[in-house]
Amino acid sequence: MNVLIVYAHPEPRSLNGALRDFAVQRLEAAGHQVQVSDLYAMGWKATLDADDHLDYQPGSQFSPSGDSRLAFANGRQSADIAQEQDKLRWADALILQFPLWWFTMPAILKGWVDRVYAYGFAYGVGEHSDSRWGNRYGEGNLAGKRAMLIVTTGGWDSHYSPRGINGPIDDLLFPIQHGILHYPGFDVLPPFLVYRTSRMDEVRFAAVSAGLGERLDNLWHTGPIPYRKQNSGDYEIPALTLRPDLSPGRSGFATHLGQG
């Protein structure tokens, strides 16, 4: 199988760098093809702007979604964007690896999402009307592929526990796992998390990498997070609210989990 790792840490001689190298080796040893988009090493342009649309006319009004739609439809996207989309088409699985900075991904990786997730590629796909709100949340161009996060953080696991001060890690990652990965169709696997990164020695690294190795070995056998699909009948369209008889009386991120 083909695995794309999109990696966002500025220092290769870091815990993230070591885990990335470990992941590549483990996957290749199992016979998979691996590509790494090392965003810092690539000098990835983080900022979505008019330069991303090769036919943008200087002086005209720039529309982030409108220009993205035209550029994608006409094959006039900036080459770096098109290349990353090709990697996504090639991939059977996507891994996003990053340190948690201010409770989400570093800017360079957010800029990969903002730019690579073009209109017509990752959103604006399928019929949009008052009875059909596009192919998204479980459908879309990336359906049939798997995705997983590898996330490191200096905080303790208790700080990210259900009553921890930072908020539960599952909820902090919901905008990424549900909003960025499930949205264009990925099956999203539970994340691989490393806490308290400042306390890492050889013994602990061996345990952490063994855990990661197991997750990678089971990349095609692990059950995805059972997010509901938008067009499965669970939601009322166009309000896109959960049907009243599902998770009655409840609200919040967890209501978007169906039967696993």
Next chain:
Amino acid sequence: MNVLIVYAHPEPRSLNGALRDFAVQRLEAAGHQVQVSDLYAMGWKATLDADDHLDYQPGSQFSPSGDSRLAFANGRQSADIAQEQDKLRWADALILQFPLWWFTMPAILKGWVDRVYAYGFAYGVGEHSDSRWGNRYGEGNLAGKRAMLIVTTGGWDSHYSPRGINGPIDDLLFPIQHGILHYPGFDVLPPFLVYRTSRMDEVRFAAVSAGLGERLDNLWHTGPIPYRKQNSGDYEIPALTLRPDLSPGRSGFATHLGQG
């Protein structure tokens, strides 16, 4: 009073541009001083890297937090970072204005946070031990200042309602409002939200800007979101979990709201 608006939209002739101009005028007309950090117009560098530390030695191992700590402590930060910190010191209130892209801020604004929020300035402030986990979540260098988000999105309000498919807007914004604004000490006001931005005409713009004007008029009178303070006694240290007798049996973002 002094108001800093950090603004992240690539096109001035947009709804966001119009709301920004409206906000500046309204605040100035009320006698406030306003500075705008227009990140796109400034060509803001979104990516945190070794260039941010003027004493970084090429070839040495770069540490995002360690180099930030040294650069801040020694006055050897990149000039653009130091300038933004000065603006924050000057400000009595901070407004972050952005379109919601993939359920969070655009990369360029995340890069403002990643870079301007230096170690010693926005984190790593105060005693860190097993009995005291720094001055944060209600304390810190930005305590006593107010902050508010202005956020636009193409989706409908129902899509972001308590049972809406995107997740409740309050929960999507929690990592920003609690994790980025409350963390270094800001009092965080409820956000000003504009939904369904593609359906904007003059009549609706008049209503939206009137609503924004009212919020700006009350910037110093609106009660902040009552996030709990880390060092108020509500949390067990160092686990940083909510005391069992507070919001017993509950978990998630909302448990970090105390008495308003």
